[in-house]
Amino acid sequence: MTAMLQPEAEWRAHLAGGRFMIQRSRSTGGHVFYPRVAEPGTGAEDLEWVEASGEGVVHAVTVVRKKDPADNYNVVLVDLAEGPRLMSRVDGLPADRVAIGLKVRARIIEEGDTPLLVFVPA
Structure with missing residues (x-):
C-alpha cells in the first residue's frame, strides 16, 4: 500500500x-x-x-430521485463541529425533508460487509 x-x-x-x-x-x-x-x-x-464529536450541520443537500419515489435518497455536505466538511447522507427522514441547517449526528452503519458513516437528525 x-x-x-x-x-x-x-x-x-x-x-x-x-x-x-x-x-x-x-x-x-x-x-x-x-x-x-x-x-x-x-x-x-x-x-x-x-x-x-459526531455533531454537524447540513451545509448542502440534493435528492437523487428514482423511478419509485420510495427509493429516493439524499446526498449531503455536512459541516462537522470540528470544522471539516464531508459528504454523506442523512438517514431517518424522508429524502425530501432533509434541509440546509439541519443539525445531525454521525452514526456508523453496515451496508453489506462495509461500515459506512451516515448522519441522523440530532
Missing part, C-alpha cells in the same frame, strides 16, 4: 471498529477530513487521530 492510501485505510479500520475518527494537526490544532498525510494549507505532517 502506498503512503497516500495508508491514512484512508486507517480511517476505514476505525469505522470497522465502530469509531468515527478524524485527523488533527498537533502543531496547528486544525482538524482534517478526508484522511491525508499532511494538513491542507499548512503542509503540517504531524497529524494524529482523534475521536470526532
Whole structure:
C-alpha cells in the first residue's frame, strides 16, 4: 500500500471498529477530513487521530430521485463541529425533508460487509 492510501485505510479500520475518527494537526490544532498525510494549507505532517464529536450541520443537500419515489435518497455536505466538511447522507427522514441547517449526528452503519458513516437528525 502506498503512503497516500495508508491514512484512508486507517480511517476505514476505525469505522470497522465502530469509531468515527478524524485527523488533527498537533502543531496547528486544525482538524482534517478526508484522511491525508499532511494538513491542507499548512503542509503540517504531524497529524494524529482523534475521536470526532459526531455533531454537524447540513451545509448542502440534493435528492437523487428514482423511478419509485420510495427509493429516493439524499446526498449531503455536512459541516462537522470540528470544522471539516464531508459528504454523506442523512438517514431517518424522508429524502425530501432533509434541509440546509439541519443539525445531525454521525452514526456508523453496515451496508453489506462495509461500515459506512451516515448522519441522523440530532
